[in-house]
Amino acid sequence: MKHTQVAVLLFMQSMIALAGTMAATEVLFANVSGSVDDEGTCQCSVYLPDTTFPVQKAEQLEIIAATLSEKFETELSQVREYSKMLELYQQQILNLTIRVEHMEKSSVSYTELDFQLLKVEISDLKRLVTQLKSSLVGSNVIVEQIYLEITNLTVLVNELESLDKTNILAIRRQIVSLQNQLKECEEGMNKTTVPPYFPPGSCIHRGLLNVSQPYIVKLNWRGFSYKYGSWGRDYSPSNTGKEVYWVAPLNTDGRYLEYYRIYSSFDNLLLFKPMYESRIRYGEGSGAALYNNYLYYHAYSSRHMVKHDLKTNTMVLRKELPDAVTSNRFSYAGVSWQDIDFAVDESGLWVIYSTEKSMGNIVISKLNETTLDVLNTWQTRQYKPSVSNAFMLCGVLYATRPMNTRKEEIFYMYDTSTGQEGSISVIMDKKLDTIQSIDYNPTDQRLYVYNDGYLLRYDVTFQP
Numbered sequence: 457m458k459h460t461q462v463a464v465l466l467f468m469q470s471m472i473a474l475a476g477t478m479a480a481t482e483v484l485f486a487n488v489s490g491s492v493d494d495e496g497t498c499q500c501s502v503y504l505p506d507t508t509f510p511v512q513k514a515e516q517l518e519i520i521a522a523t524l525s526e527k528f529e530t531e532l533s534q535v536r537e538y539s540k541m542l543e544l545y546q547q548q549i550l551n552l553t554i555r556v557e558h559m560e561k562s563s564v565s566y567t568e569l570d571f572q573l574l575k576v577e578i579s580d581l582k583r584l585v586t587q588l589k590s591s592l593v594g595s596n597v598i599v600e601q602i603y604l605e606i607t608n609l610t611v612l613v614n615e616l617e618s619l620d621k622t623n624i625l626a627i628r629r630q631i632v633s634l635q636n637q638l639k640e641c642e643e644g645m646n647k648t649t650v651p652p653y654f655p656p657g658s659c660i661h662r663g664l665l666n667v668s669q670p671y672i673v674k675l676n677w678r679g680f681s682y683k684y685g686s687w688g689r690d691y692s693p694s695n696t697g698k699e700v701y702w703v704a705p706l707n708t709d710g711r712y713l714e715y716y717r718i719y720s721s722f723d724n725l726l727l728f729k730p731m732y733e734s735r736i737r738y739g740e741g742s743g744a745a746l747y748n749n750y751l752y753y754h755a756y757s758s759r760h761m762v763k764h765d766l767k768t769n770t771m772v773l774r775k776e777l778p779d780a781v782t783s784n785r786f787s788y789a790g791v792s793w794q795d796i797d798f799a800v801d802e803s804g805l806w807v808i809y810s811t812e813k814s815m816g817n818i819v820i821s822k823l824n825e826t827t828l829d830v831l832n833t834w835q836t837r838q839y840k841p842s843v844s845n846a847f848m849l850c851g852v853l854y855a856t857r858p859m860n861t862r863k864e865e866i867f868y869m870y871d872t873s874t875g876q877e878g879s880i881s882v883i884m885d886k887k888l889d890t891i892q893s894i895d896y897n898p899t900d901q902r903l904y905v906y907n908d909g910y911l912l913r914y915d916v917t918f919q920p
Contacts, residue, residue, distance in 0.1 A: 659850035661918035668915040684710040688895035688904035713739025743797035754796040775828040779811040786810035799848040
């Protein structure tokens with residue numbers, strides 16, 4: 457009985473502890489009087505509450521919890537999307553701000569198109585942020601800040617466009633218009649026009665109109681150190697189809713003419729295949745010229761002209777040029793020892809020089825190529841040491857002067873048929889600084905130029 461009483465007491469204590477965890481207003485059991493049976497066993501009755509579990513309430517609670525969880529996940533997903541959009545908008549606004557600041561600082565860096573593009577981008581941003589605001593419940597500080605920045609940018613861009621204090625937009629429009637006009641002009645000039653044809657040796661045109669870009673043939677056969685010299689094509693009125701070319705570099709002192717080469721064709725000249733190489737021991741300067749198979753040059757340290765036979769490599773005639781000043785007194789500008797300069801054109805052989813009587817101005821004499829007698833003389837008003845070189849074309853003297861290290865200008869002309877002189881402007885490109893000689897050939901109507909050791913060739917265009 458003692459053990460039974462202990463078990464009942466323990467059970468009662470556990471029930472009392474359980475009852476303490478329940479609501480205070482709910483009675484889980486009631487105390488009743490016990491009794492002892494005949495065998496001495498203690499008996500009592502315990503009354504427990506309804507043990508039925510509230511399943512419906514638990515299911516309802518579970519449904520509510522699931523619904524709340526779904527709503528939470530949806531809202532969290534939207535917040536994440538809004539965060540990404542806000543970061544993108546902030547970056548776009550930063551880019552726009554930088555562009556507008558650049559426009560403020562640089563008064564010539566913006567155009568009307570810049571303003572229009574900025575306005576379109578700002579308008580798009582404003583529309584997107586407005587949609588974002590309407591989708592949010594309540595106020596969002598970041599969205600409101602972005603919207604304010606966009607509004608400020610709109611005002612700033614409008615102010616920049618309206619200011620235009622230096623009329624930049626108007627100037628830009630004028631520049632575009634001028635560029636279009638220039639483009640039309642260039643297109644008109646670039647249209648291929650065939651220059652009029654004039655038979656070789658004829659002078660039925662009205663003089664020099666233009667020259668082509670230089671055709672760089674090659675370096676002279678003696679090398680780069682031989683910067684002075686002359687070269688060209690022989691003009692033979694009786695045999696215009698014959699090709700004979702000469703190249704005559706001076707020695708490195710820029711004065712002494714000692715060696716020359718003759719080529720039977722232009723291809724052979726390119727391939728360094730001379731017909732022969734000869735030595736003459738008494739030439740001076742870069743003023744040599746080849747006419748009808750004879751080489752004409754200035755005799756060393758004298759005022760004599762020399763006629764040299766190519767076939768025999770011998771001097772056949774030597775004659776003094778009356779009143780010619782030598783000893784490098786009136787040579788060309790930048791070209792020493794070219795006191796006497798021979799030239800060939802459609803009418804024959806010429807010589808260009810100066811006298812004391814002309815005070816250094818250019819004197820032109822027409823020569824008899826057989827006897828070297830002076831047939832006629834013209835005195836110009838152009839100072840010879842102020843020009844870089846000269847040549848004859850259809851009885852007209854043309855003189856050049858340097859514009860810079862890569863351009864030469866044909867700027868002066870003297871017509872021996874009328875005695876009239878004048879100025880022109882024909883630009884010649886060149887490879888190096890100094891032009892040592894210019895020789896015109898009536899057969900192919902080209903200029904042959906010796907330019908600091910390089911052999912250049914130009915096509916000539918005439919005025920119709």
